[in-house]
Amino acid sequence: MSGRVVALKAKARGRKTGGSEGGGRGKASVADIVEALRERIARQDIAPGAKLGEQELAAEFGVPRTRIREVLGILENRGLIDRIPNRGAVVSRLELEHVFHLYEVRAVLEGLCVRLATENAPPETWDEFVELFGEPMDKYVRERDFDSFIVVYERFRRRIIEWARNPVAARMLDSIYEKTNVVIRRIVILPGRAQEGLGEHRAVVAAMRAGDGEAAERAKRKNLYNAKETLRRFQKYVI
Amino acid sequence: MSGRVVALKAKARGRKTGGSEGGGRGKASVADIVEALRERIARQDIAPGAKLGEQELAAEFGVPRTRIREVLGILENRGLIDRIPNRGAVVSRLELEHVFHLYEVRAVLEGLCVRLATENAPPETWDEFVELFGEPMDKYVRERDFDSFIVVYERFRRRIIEWARNPVAARMLDSIYEKTNVVIRRIVILPGRAQEGLGEHRAVVAAMRAGDGEAAERAKRKNLYNAKETLRRFQKYVI
DNA sequence: GTTAACAATATTGTTGACACTACTGGCCAG
DNA sequence: CTGGCCAGTAGTGTCAACAATATTGTTAAC
Known part of the structure; x- marks a missing residue:
């Protein structure tokens, strides 16, 4: 049926300085x-x-x-x-059920990281994102520039994990991301989801800037819970 | 310095039916x-x-x-x-810092599982533990019978994970347990910790029996947070 | 007596060859 | 023409020999 999609480049057979x-x-x-x-x-x-x-x-x-x-x-x-x-x-094919499981775990782990990051980082750390999640992200959403949207999103995510200072959580989240990366890109293009997610993230960032870790955690959880629900509603169009 | 502790039994060299x-x-x-x-x-x-x-x-x-x-x-x-x-x-030697990281993650993951289990299982499921965490556990604590204490504790934990119906969380928790098993046994013998933990667990079980997943999650988190703090206070005696 | 260089040994790292299993296509019987 | 059986082949699973590296022991010089 469907042919392989493997790239056949390189073939790097040479030994010295061969492996690119x-x-x-x-x-x-x-x-x-x-x-x-x-x-x-x-x-x-x-x-x-x-x-x-x-x-x-x-x-x-x-x-x-x-x-x-x-x-x-x-x-x-x-x-x-x-x-x-x-x-x-x-x-591996990722079953829809499995994706839901991943999202449940991701919600609590990112919630944890958001809280820890809020506690560990100086509040000014988040000014950059207060700014970015304002006009610039609004523009990306309006213009359907989802690539730029995701770039900022990823940057925020990395910064949070960096400041959470918890290698265990970081490692586990990595193992989740490498499986759900694809899904993220499909959720964000669902009708209204980007706009909605942006609003939720503003709440997260605001709480972090204010130094309220617990509120930030709740907001982050809610964000991922909503993402999951959107996925559930539109599952036919995603998988 | 310290010699090997490896068991030298068996040596099973035979092939047929050899590997015990x-x-x-x-x-x-x-x-x-x-x-x-x-x-x-x-x-x-x-x-x-x-x-x-x-x-x-x-x-x-x-x-x-x-x-x-x-x-x-x-x-x-x-x-x-x-x-x-x-x-x-x-x-691997487990650094104290690493144990704290593990406990932070364990807290949110077990919190998640407690909530999910409350939602998924019929309330009667927890009657067994309402009973066990009453008089029997009290007896174990009074008599310093920590082995029996831990057996019940483990049974409860397994039941929760079973009813949470989330393989991702289950797997991650397993990877945490296999590293912290030793620590758990050392925390429980710290002065007052078993009594304290018992009280916290009664709150968890009560909330689960009442079908209040959110409250159960909060209670479980608090439980592990307290365990971590006890560990921090007595770290000199544990590591 | 102590230290540095060197040789011997033990342990880990790497590889190609061999063994086994599952698929593919052809053949034959019904 | 269809369905099951059989051999051939491609691919995975297993292994034991070989190479590289670190550790240990020995010797000799200072």
Whole structure:
């Protein structure tokens, strides 16, 4: 049916200075390959359900198959791929139910981070975002410039996690993002969602600027709860 | 300095019906070995900082070294061991700061699960625990029978996660428990903590029985927040 | 007696070869 | 023509030998 979507570039067979993947000099390490594949899966360069052949990947990255095997092991227990014994590995399809579960967890974890960040960072930290979530973001919404919208959104998210100073939460949120990245981009284009989300974020930022961590947490939770409900309402158009 | 604490039993070198570890028939699979080691680390049968030799483990479980290698890889990105290139693997020491981070995350995740469980389960589900957290637990506390105390505690926890019906949260909480198991047992014996925790849990159970998910969530959070504060106060005696 | 260089050993890291399983296509019987 | 059986093939799973690196032990010079 649907053909592979794997990029066939490079083929990097050479050894010295050969591996262009991951930016490392020398040949591609396990971490490099994991990162490369994680990115492809997150951006859906490889479609969900598509097969990941070990030999194929080994040839592309110019590494022995054993190393690919290790990579697939890591990707598997991160939940990004499914492996069936003697059958190979395929990119996980994310069930709608699973996405809801992810959103419930994401809500409380981001709520936590927002609260911690409010407590840890000097209030002026958030001035930048009070500004951005004002006129500029309004403009993006009006002009349907969702890419710029998401860039700011991501920047805010990263800043929060940075100031939350909790590596455990950061790690868990990362593992959620790498699975829901795609969904986020689809939710934001749903009718009225960007506008609504912007309003919710203004509440979050205002509370943070005011130093009220608890209020910020509640606002952030509500934001993600609403996002989930929008998703539920329009699920037919998303999945 | 401190010698190894590794159990030297079995040495199971035989192949057929040899691997007694993990309960599986035939030789030990990767999952079996991971589970066996996870358990040992959680129960501190292997001391933090102790070295895990590949050949040693391979000999003990009667499997090729490659398989042990895979196991160590899994344990590493679960955060249970640290691996230094060409030096080997050692059991992670858990820093006090890290434990606080884990508790912050655990608080919001268990809070979530308590709320979800209250929404999903029929109220009668919790009658059993209303009962248990009454007189029986009081008795355990009075008699310093912390083992029984923890058994009930664990049972309650499992029931909550079961009814929360959120595999994502369940998985994340598991990864927290396997690291903090030891700490839990040390907190509960701190002066007054068991009594205090019991009171907090009665509030949780009461709210759940009454079907008030939000109140139950708040109560559960408060419970873990207090546990964390107790830990902070007595940190010298715990770590 | 202490320290530095060197050799020996033990342990981790890497790889290609071999074994096994599941799919593909052809063949034959009904 | 259809359905099941069988062999061939492609791909995954397993392993044991080889290479690289760190640690330990030894010797000799200061």
